[in-house]
Amino acid sequence: MLSSMGYGTRSEIGWLAKAGRIVFDAEAISDVTMRIPVTPDLVARMNINGEALDPLPGIVILLNKPVGATCSHKESGALVYDCLPQRWKRRVPGISAVGRLDKQTSGLLLLTDDGDLLHRVTSPRQRVRKTYRARLARPLNGDEAAVFASGSLTLKGDDKPLAPVLLEVVTDQEALLTITEGRYHQVRRMFAACGNHVLELYRERLGDLRLPEDLAPGDWRLLDAKDQMLIFQ
Numbered sequence: 341m342l343s344s345m346g347y348g349t350r351s352e353i354g355w356l357a358k359a360g361r362i363v364f365d366a367e368a369i370s371d372v373t374m375r376i377p378v379t380p381d382l383v384a385r386m387n388i389n390g391e392a393l394d395p396l397p398g399i400v401i402l403l404n405k406p407v408g409a410t411c412s413h414k415e416s417g418a419l420v421y422d423c424l425p426q427r428w429k430r431r432v433p434g435i436s437a438v439g440r441l442d443k444q445t446s447g448l449l450l451l452t453d454d455g456d457l458l459h460r461v462t463s464p465r466q467r468v469r470k471t472y473r474a475r476l477a478r479p480l481n482g483d484e485a486a487v488f489a490s491g492s493l494t495l496k497g498d499d500k501p502l503a504p505v506l507l508e509v510v511t512d513q514e515a516l517l518t519i520t521e522g523r524y525h526q527v528r529r530m531f532a533a534c535g536n537h538v539l540e541l542y543r544e545r546l547g548d549l550r551l552p553e554d555l556a557p558g559d560w561r562l563l564d565a566k567d568q569m570l571i572f573q
Contacts, residue, residue: 341378345394346427361389394425397433398454400568402549405449406557411437420449423558438462439522447472447543448551450563450571461546461571467503467520468571471545472527477537479512484534488517495529505530518545547571 342353342362353362353372360368364376364386376382378396386393401424405411409418413434420437421429428435431453438450438461452458461468487493488505495502502523508516517527528538544551549570555561 342388344397344432346425346430347388347394356388363387394428395562397431399435399452400454400457400563401435401451401560402551402555402563402567403449403451403560404551404555404557405441405446405543407444407446409558410443411440411449420451423560424451441543442525445472445541445543446557447541448546448549449543450546451560457568462522464521466572469518469520469545469547470522470543471516471518473510473542473544474515474517474527474531474538475540476513476515476531477539478535480509480515480536481534484515484531485509487534488530493530493533495523495526495533498523502526502530548573 342348342356343350347353348356356362357369357372360370362369376386380396383393383396403420403423405420406418406423409420409422411420413419413421413436421435424435433453433455435451435453436458438452438458441447441449450461460466485507488502488507491501491504493502494500503519503521505520506518508518510516517530519526523529527541531538547570549563549567552561
């Protein structure tokens, strides 16, 4: 279990135990063959190297994705996974981004090792609402809200129109856009179709789940079951 959570190889876990670095119910475990039930309270009962045990499998992370980080395990440069503890990259099952934000888009990003949750959030059938704040190069024309809400806008390269999209004007060069699809660079392409260009793009909500204002770019927190339900509301 500890090896699958990224604490090291089985041999390395054995060395930690022999060094008294694994503590369960306030007692050091020296026998790595000792069987311990994996229950929800295990995190509170065990610590490794003087620190609380990491979350058990089923982890859901809310990250404020910084500009310049890529939602990939393989690309070069800064990755969103670099924001997490290094050993979490070795967890099995692995932690993956729930959908993607492009390199220059920031804001709310979920990461999880829960395949069922990942599928539910990204499935087109769920129609999970995603709200973005866009800062534009030029003032709005004034007809974008009607065009986006019509359900008839077909983007260049696509073979079917977009589902209706809600646009809320913040200023003449800033708007909130709520979409239920996740097409490639959708928000940027929508404004391009109206003769505008997105300078900055920030995702601030998934469903009713909001990115906390006090969560700085690159910072993260764990989501509990109550928070996760907000995604589908």
